Amino acid sequence: MKANKHDSCIEQISHGAELSMGLRRKLSLASERLNEAVEIEEIQSIGVMCRETLIELIDYVYDSDSFDGEEKFKKSDVKNRGELVINKYITGSENAELRKNMKNLLNGVWDYSNIITHSSSKTKHEASICLTITVALVSSFENLLNKYFDPIAGLKCKECGSRRLIVAENDETEDLLIICENCQHGFIKE
Ligand SMILES: [Zn+2]
Known part of the structure; x- marks a missing residue:
């Protein structure tokens, strides 16, 4: 069996600001599981792990103090919480396109990880796509935070x-x- 092909991808996450160690651990574990995945339950479990990673990602960057006046969303409401987070970290009309793209990316990855979680017809290849776009999303959020905190x-x-x-x-x-x-x-x- 060749080495985890997602590992170098995940490795990129370590560039720049430290994101939660828990997120990296989850992604590494999902990558290991993907290598071994054959049965449908094993494929679905990759979707579950991507889903959990997204919930943890948004929870990690969600600063409840910043959203005092806002509606309170459940921890698993990744889309609504994610929108608040993206609006906070990407401001200004010059960034409208980036804001829109990040929301679309987040919503797309979330929807797809739910599809993998619940489908009984998906293969290892779709699970691999799911993990790849999850890694890309986590990495993008890390870049976003770097930009935000870079003086x-x-x-x-x-x-x-x-x-x-x-x-x-x-x-x-x-x-x-x-x-x-x-x-x-x-x-x-x-
Ligand atoms: Zn100068």
Whole structure:
């Protein structure tokens, strides 16, 4: 049996910000199970694991304090909770397309993992697709969080236009001092 083909895919998740270890463990386990899966119950169990991964993913990024005034959704209501999360982390009209795509991706992966969970005619190949798109979704959320928490994402030097920026120590105020590595120009992030 060859090595888990999803493992390198899952490995990509470790780039950048740490996402929940529990999520990575679940995806690795699903990958192992997929390699051995033959019977329909074993195929269905891949769908179940993808489903659980999605619930855990959204729960992991769902910050209930941010959604105080909002309707309370059940933990398993991945679509509605996911929409709140996506609206929080992707803001602005310039990101409308990304917001829409992330919602479509989330809803599509959720629906498909439910199909795999309940179908009695799907094969290992569909289960593999299900796991692949689940990994892609988890990875996309990780990138989303990286962008959200990256203090210099989208900034450029006001002097030379370079994006080679670093956050410098600022002893005087709490504000972020950004230095351009290209021209050494320093400025405070507004
Ligand atoms: Zn510069």
